[in-house]
Amino acid sequence: GAVVSQHPSWVICKSGTSVKIECRSLDFQATTMFWYRQFPKQSLMLMATSNEGSKATYEQGVEKDKFLINHASLTLSTLTVTSAHPEDSSFYICSAAGTNQPQHFGDGTRLSIL
Amino acid sequence: GNSVTQMEGPVTLSEEAFLTINCTYTATGYPSLFWYVQYPGEGLQLLLKATKADDKGSNKGFEATYRKETTSFHLEKGSVQVSDSAVYFCALAPRGGGADGLTFGKGTHLIIQP
Numbered sequence: 001g002a003v004v005s006q007h008p009s010w011v012i013c014k015s016g017t018s019v020k021i022e023c024r025s026l027d028f029q030a031t032t033m034f035w036y037r038q039f040p041k042q043s044l045m046l047m048a049t050s051n052e053g054s055k056a057t058y059e060q061g062v063e064k065d066k067f068l069i070n071h072a073s074l075t076l077s078t079l080t081v082t083s084a085h086p087e088d089s090s091f092y093i094c095s096a097a098g099t100n101q102p103q104h105f106g107d108g109t110r111l112s113i114l
Numbered sequence: 115g116n117s118v119t120q121m122e123g124p125v126t127l128s129e130e131a132f133l134t135i136n137c138t139y140t141a142t143g144y145p146s147l148f149w150y151v152q153y154p155g156e157g158l159q160l161l162l163k164a165t166k167a168d169d170k171g172s173n174k175g176f177e178a179t180y181r182k183e184t185t186s187f188h189l190e191k192g193s194v195q196v197s198d199s200a201v202y203f204c205a206l207a208p209r210g211g212g213a214d215g216l217t218f219g220k221g222t223h224l225i226i227q228p
Contacts, residue, residue, distance in 0.1 A: 004157075034216075036215075041221075043203070044216075046215035049214075093158070095158075103216065105157045107156060
């Protein structure tokens with residue numbers, strides 16, 4: 001089946017640094033990619049939707065200047081958490097969808113900000 | 115807005131027991147409904163889906179029927195196995211397909227004891 005690769009799977013960094021998370025669709029062209037955030041024992045919350053070559057659409061309450069999303073190709077989207085702080089610590093999950101394809105999810109990235 | 119409510123866990127059952135995980139939703143229009151499963155240490159996998167009222171999704175012995183009159187999509191399995199232990203998420207997409215971000219329930223942790 002379709003595979004979505006997310007990297008890194010775990011990152012620990014100091015407060016104030018920026019962290020980039022990559023999401024790649026390995027065997028199909030992802031016209032749309034999604035970024036979700038999951039707090040412990042909570043549901044996945046959609047953060048933003050990105051279409052290749054377009055600016056991302058952010059959900060209400062998500063700071064677009066804090067969470068920079070780039071979807072420069074049909075196989076790669078990146079999420080950059082800028083000037084990360086402890087409250088940004090969470091589990092971030094991407095998904096990718098192509099034409100007539102359901103969403104396929106990456107394995108997630110656990111971000112810990114010290 | 116859209117929302118998904120599913121029964122809180124953990125749900126603990128013995129092997130070969132009958133499983134029901136309740137899921138109800140609130141949405142305008144005609145959403146598509148999904149069940150995703152997350153095994154320990156892995157990403158989300160699509161378990162089954164239904165795109166219109168009265169559709170039944172099925173996979174790996176699991177079933178769920180899209181009930182518009184009760185706005186429900188309950189997950190059932192006649193005889194669970196230890197390998198079914200995982201977290202199950204009910205989700206909806208407003209328009210179906212891969213173009214929309216999903217709205218998830220909080221997840222139900224299922225534990226099957228031998």
